[in-house]
Amino acid sequence: MRGRVSGAFEREREMSIENQNLLRQLCVESCQELFEAYDVDLVIEDIEQPETCGLVGFIGFTNPELRGAFALAIERPPVAMGVEAANASDWVGELSNQLLGRFKNKLIGYGVILEMSTPLAMSGREISWITEFSHDNTIQFGSSNGAVIVYTDFEISSELELELVREPESAAMAEGELLFF
Amino acid sequence: MSHKILIVDDSATVRQQVGLALQQAGFDTVEAVDGVQGLDAIQADVTIAAVICDVNMPRMNGLDMVRAVKAQGRYADLPIVMLTTEGQPSLIREAREAGAKGWIIKPFKAVQLVAAIQKLTS
Numbered sequence A: 001m002r003g004r005v006s007g008a009f010e011r012e013r014e015m016s017i018e019n020q021n022l023l024r025q026l027c028v029e030s031c032q033e034l035f036e037a038y039d040v041d042l043v044i045e046d047i048e049q050p051e052t053c054g055l056v057g058f059i060g061f062t063n064p065e066l067r068g069a070f071a072l073a074i075e076r077p078p079v080a081m082g083v084e085a086a087n088a089s090d091w092v093g094e095l096s097n098q099l100l101g102r103f104k105n106k107l108i109g110y111g112v113i114l115e116m117s118t119p120l121a122m123s124g125r126e127i128s129w130i131t132e133f134s135h136d137n138t139i140q141f142g143s144s145n146g147a148v149i150v151y152t153d154f155e156i157s158s159e160l161e162l163e164l165v166r167e168p169e170s171a172a173m174a175e176g177e178l179l180f181f
Numbered sequence B: 001m002s003h004k005i006l007i008v009d010d011s012a013t014v015r016q017q018v019g020l021a022l023q024q025a026g027f028d029t030v031e032a033v034d035g036v037q038g039l040d041a042i043q044a045d046v047t048i049a050a051v052i053c054d055v056n057m058p059r060m061n062g063l064d065m066v067r068a069v070k071a072q073g074r075y076a077d078l079p080i081v082m083l084t085t086e087g088q089p090s091l092i093r094e095a096r097e098a099g100a101k102g103w104i105i106k107p108f109k110a111v112q113l114v115a116a117i118q119k120l121t122s
Helices: A017-036 A088-108 A131-137 B012-024 B035-044 B062-070 B089-098 B110-121
Strands: A009-011 A043-045 A053-062 A066-074 A120-127 A138-142 A148-157 A178-180 B004-008 B028-032 B048-053 B080-084 B102-105
Touching: A017 A088, A017 A138, A017 A148, A053 A088, A066 A088, A088 A120, A088 B012, A131 A148, A178 B110, B004 B012, B004 B035, B012 B028, B012 B110, B028 B035, B035 B048, B035 B062, B048 B062, B048 B110, B062 B080, B062 B089, B080 B110, B089 B102, B102 B110
Parallel strands: B004 B028, B004 B048, B048 B080, B080 B102
Antiparallel strands: A009 A148, A043 A138, A053 A066, A053 A120, A066 A148, A138 A148, A178 B102
């Protein structure tokens, strides 16, 4: 069940193994499902040294018990609807928004509702993570479309225990669903 | 005559994708980057037949835009469909209460989006 707000937040490395594994798993599933929607299959890779990327989208989230940010780095943006995005930076920002949306919708099943920020994006050349600071919270995928890397930054209330209270599919609408009022 | 659809989203890529899907189906499209611009566009162009609107946007979010539009009685019949990453039931309820006609979760399917707009503008 949901914990109380204690004011004491733990960084990702200090949180319980159960919470850490769950958040990581939800993030992996969210990312794989998102890219699958754009016909790109992602496979998790071991990270010695993360690949460098040229496009990064950033998005933050907050809740009284869980807050943080995702950075989504990609080598090349996926093609959507048969057309390349006119603005690759904007597209990776939107992808980070859609990634967090999926993650949020999964967390609703655990009784946690996140507030999302609007995304930011940057483009550059050979953008890379410094592994001694980020190895534990970096997920790297390989794909036919190049590397996809998700950097997660979680701070969680020390009293929050993430337990499934409702199946995510019954707690929130699924991606691609249409509802008429 | 083709219907004109307003696309309100802070992502240029989403506006491009939605615009492409609708134009290929024979609709005309106009764009706005946030709720403030969307509201201005609706007030300035009486030929807009329907609106597709994101939720999380800077300056004015989509739900506030729907409330502002529907607060003006002359737009009571203007169909607005929310297109968003959000699947949170309380937000969907807010949109329905504000007067939106539908809710689609991104990534959207072009066929589904076009069918929704065709239904709402027929």
